[in-house]
Amino acid sequence: MSKRRFIRSSILAVCSFIRESVLSDAYAAKKGLLQARDARFKLLIIFTLLLAVLFSKNIIFILSIYGLCLLFALASSINIAFFLKRTWIFMPLFSLFIALPALFDIFSPGQPLVSFRIFGLSLIITRQGLMSAIFFFVRVLTSVSLCVLLALTTRHYVLLKALRIFRVPQVFVMTLGMCYRYIYLFIEVVQNTYLAIRSRVEFVSSLKHGQGIVAGNIASLWQRSYVLQNQVYSAMLSRGYMAEPKTMDEFHMSIKDWIFLAMAILILVLVYGKNII
Amino acid sequence: MAKTLFELKGVYFSYLGKFPALCGVDLSIPEGSRVSFIGANGCGKSTLLQMLDGLLFPDKGIIKAFGAELKENNFNNEKFAREFRQSVGLVFQNSDVQLFCPTVKEDIVFGPLQLGLDKQEIKKRLERLVDILEIKDLLDRAPHQLSIGEKRKVAIASTLIIEPKVLILDEPTAGLDPLTSRHIIDLLIQENIAGKTIITATHDLHIVEEISDQVFVFSREKRIVRNGVPSDILKDTELLEAHNLVHIHSHRHKDGVHIHAHTHLEHHAQE
Numbered sequence: 092m093s094k095r096r097f098i099r100s101s102i103l104a105v106c107s108f109i110r111e112s113v114l115s116d117a118y119a120a121k122k123g124l125l126q127a128r129d130a131r132f133k134l135l136i137i138f139t140l141l142l143a144v145l146f147s148k149n150i151i152f153i154l155s156i157y158g159l160c161l162l163f164a165l166a167s168s169i170n171i172a173f174f175l176k177r178t179w180i181f182m183p184l185f186s187l188f189i190a191l192p193a194l195f196d197i198f199s200p201g202q203p204l205v206s207f208r209i210f211g212l213s214l215i216i217t218r219q220g221l222m223s224a225i226f227f228f229v230r231v232l233t234s235v236s237l238c239v240l241l242a243l244t245t246r247h248y249v250l251l252k253a254l255r256i257f258r259v260p261q262v263f264v265m266t267l268g269m270c271y272r273y274i275y276l277f278i279e280v281v282q283n284t285y286l287a288i289r290s291r292v293e294f295v296s297s298l299k300h301g302q303g304i305v306a307g308n309i310a311s312l313w314q315r316s317y318v319l320q321n322q323v324y325s326a327m328l329s330r331g332y333m334a335e336p337k338t339m340d341e342f343h344m345s346i347k348d349w350i351f352l353a354m355a356i357l358i359l360v361l362v363y364g365k366n367i368i
Numbered sequence: 369m370a371k372t373l374f375e376l377k378g379v380y381f382s383y384l385g386k387f388p389a390l391c392g393v394d395l396s397i398p399e400g401s402r403v404s405f406i407g408a409n410g411c412g413k414s415t416l417l418q419m420l421d422g423l424l425f426p427d428k429g430i431i432k433a434f435g436a437e438l439k440e441n442n443f444n445n446e447k448f449a450r451e452f453r454q455s456v457g458l459v460f461q462n463s464d465v466q467l468f469c470p471t472v473k474e475d476i477v478f479g480p481l482q483l484g485l486d487k488q489e490i491k492k493r494l495e496r497l498v499d500i501l502e503i504k505d506l507l508d509r510a511p512h513q514l515s516i517g518e519k520r521k522v523a524i525a526s527t528l529i530i531e532p533k534v535l536i537l538d539e540p541t542a543g544l545d546p547l548t549s550r551h552i553i554d555l556l557i558q559e560n561i562a563g564k565t566i567i568t569a570t571h572d573l574h575i576v577e578e579i580s581d582q583v584f585v586f587s588r589e590k591r592i593v594r595n596g597v598p599s600d601i602l603k604d605t606e607l608l609e610a611h612n613l614v615h616i617h618s619h620r621h622k623d624g625v626h627i628h629a630h631t632h633l634e635h636h637a638q639e
Contacts, residue, residue, distance in 0.1 A: 248470030248510075268470045275512035276464055322465040325423045329460075330479035330530065331453040333446060337481040338474065339490070 102285050102305075106278045118243040123167030125244035130253040132348035137241045139355040143362045144233050152362070153229050160236040167244050174243075178236045186231040190224040199223055247271055252338070265336045273319070277312060284308050370398035372435075373534060373565055374420055379429035381415055389415040391590040393429070397567065399533075402560050404576050404598070405569040407586025408612035413569035414461060417536050420567060421458040454483055457532035461539045463519035467511035472503070472522050475511060479530045490529070497525045500555070517548035524552065534565040541572050553578055573602060573613060587611055 119126060125133060144153055164174045192198050199220030206215040242250070251267050288304060374397040381390040390412045397403050397420075405413045418424045419431060422438055431438045434455065443449045457479075460466045469475040476497070480490045498504045501521045506514060514522065520540065527535065540556070541549040549572075556579050560566045568579055576583055577598040585601060585608075587593040594607060601607070608614040 246470075248474075251470075269468050272468055272470050272511065275510070279512075319465065322460070322462070323468050325418065326460055326466045326468065327478075327482075329421050329423060329453070329458045330526065331450065331482035332478075333449060333482065337484075339477050339481055339487060 102281060106282055116246050118167070118169055119246045119249075121168045123169070123244065125163055125167040125240065127347075128244075128351065129342050129344040129348045130245050130249045131256045131342055132344060132352050133241060133245060134250070134253045134256065136351050136355040137237050139352070139359050140237055141234055143355075143359045144230055144237070146359075147362045150226055150229055153226075153233050156358075157229065157233040157236060160233065160240055163240055167240070169240075169243055174236075174239070177239050177243075178232065182228070182232050182235060186228050187224075190227045193224045193227065194220040196220065253342075261336050261338065265338065269323070273316075276319075277316065280312060280315060281308070284311070370400055372396050373399045373433065375430075375432040376419075377430045379419070379426045379431055381412075381419065381424060381427050385427075388590055390419075390426075393592055395584060395592060395595070397565065400560070400563060400565055401582060402556075402566045402580045403568070404580035404583045405567075405586060406571065406573070406576060406583060406601075406611075406613055408588055409571075411586040411588055411611075412590040413586055414538050417458060417538050417567070417569055420534075421456055421536055422452055423458075450483055453479075454530060455532055456534045456536065457527035457530050458536040459520075459523050459527050459538065459540060461542065463516070463523040464511070466523040466526060467519060470510060471507070472509055472511060472514070473507040475522060476507075476526045476529055479526060483530065493529050493531070497529055501525050501551075517544050520544060520548070520552065524555070528559070532564070534567065535559060536567045538569050539571065540568060541570065541575055549575070571613070573608075577602065585611055585613075 128136070140156060144156055147153055161171065161174075164171060194216045196203065196215040196217050199217050201217040201219030203215045204218050204221060206213065208214070245253070248268050248271065251264050251271070254264055255261065285308075374395075376393050376395050379390055379393040380388075382388045393412075393416065405416060407413055415424060419426065419438075420433070422433070422443060425431070425438065425440045433452070436442070443452070467475045469478055473494070476494060477490050480493065481487075498507065501524070503518070503521055503525060506518055506522060511519060511522065524537075524540070535556070537556070540552050544552070553575055556566050556568070560579075566579060568575075570576065580598050582595060583598050583601040584592050585594045588611070593611070594601065594604075605614060
């Protein structure tokens, strides 16, 4: 990629990533098993299953929960290829890097499986090391899948509101909601600014020049957000805001929500209490 | 004689103490009236509106609302603040400023919730407004997904739901298509008939006559240079020209070149 295109591609890629990952609620708007659940219950169910995955020492059990995730994804009209892409792209990248040292006998002594030399250093992969790396990977994969499932099937602002069941202060939830609201506005500003630059100069003469333009725009965006913050606060005051935000929470729970939650708690109790799985 | 709602005497205001925005403004606004402020960009109209809404306060001079002086300290008193916010509503020029919640519905009900209105009453008002403004389909959408016209309607709804006695609007028709503009003007007329005082800042001379009984013209020196009934103000092309509200326009018309002040009003009908 040429240096000239680097800045352009970076700006467009970042904006597009935020649009798709943060602002897309296409799946949350669909009708499906998880979309129909009350967000508060869904949050509790996922949280309970996460705890079960965390406490479990049985890889088959964790894989079963992962299988359950895939079933939930199917029942919630989520494209499985999309779901796997979302959960697997960063998985090998991060968790395998973290788990890599555990493969070797330095950290996991035990029965040798493979041995080799790198830069004169003798390294042995042990059976125990390989097992703990796989275990770690599967646990992270299942946990990430549960979280992605929650995020995909719940509108972000509803999810934020549901955080109130964990006693997250209202002002915090509201501020997050406003951040979410204005991310889009600033993405537009960034894209329009970039287009305006492009319409005038098309190509920046050097990478250094390009970096200068980007730095200037970051400063300008910061200034705009500062001005906007003051204006938004005025708009809030104008409509009666008095430092204690009040919202209208409209959740609709059903008997199915209770059943799902009871099942999740039962799984956790079996894992933690009786230690049978 | 109608009661005076707002009274300003010798009001000066500057941003950061060095950028003057209002330089000696005197005016009074009677209850139930329709008032417009017109003037060039940066002449202080928006600042004045924010002052009438108790968001900015004069550096010098006095501003009275409902018979009491408006001071920043008064708003520390919850009862005063609540009563004032219930009585005066401002629709901002930039709807993105006003629509700060994740969904349209939350934005509309934000005001009455903060003011402690009963939730059933809020729902009733919401349903009524949604019907009037025809925005039912927008309720669950995020403000960033709306067009400018839709945003403006939602911003107006978010103010009207408070049912203020005074409705202040900053450029309510700027950037809107003719049909949406018409819809908003009709709504303002209806609200005035229902007893609300309507205060508007605008560049759109088309709408001035319809939405005002009294027009204040601002100069670039950030003070009021003239006030009067709309028909008199709009006829005074010299005044409008001097304050960037019209421009001299030349075009071929019928048999010859036609030169006149371009007011966007019905100049041809007067010939």
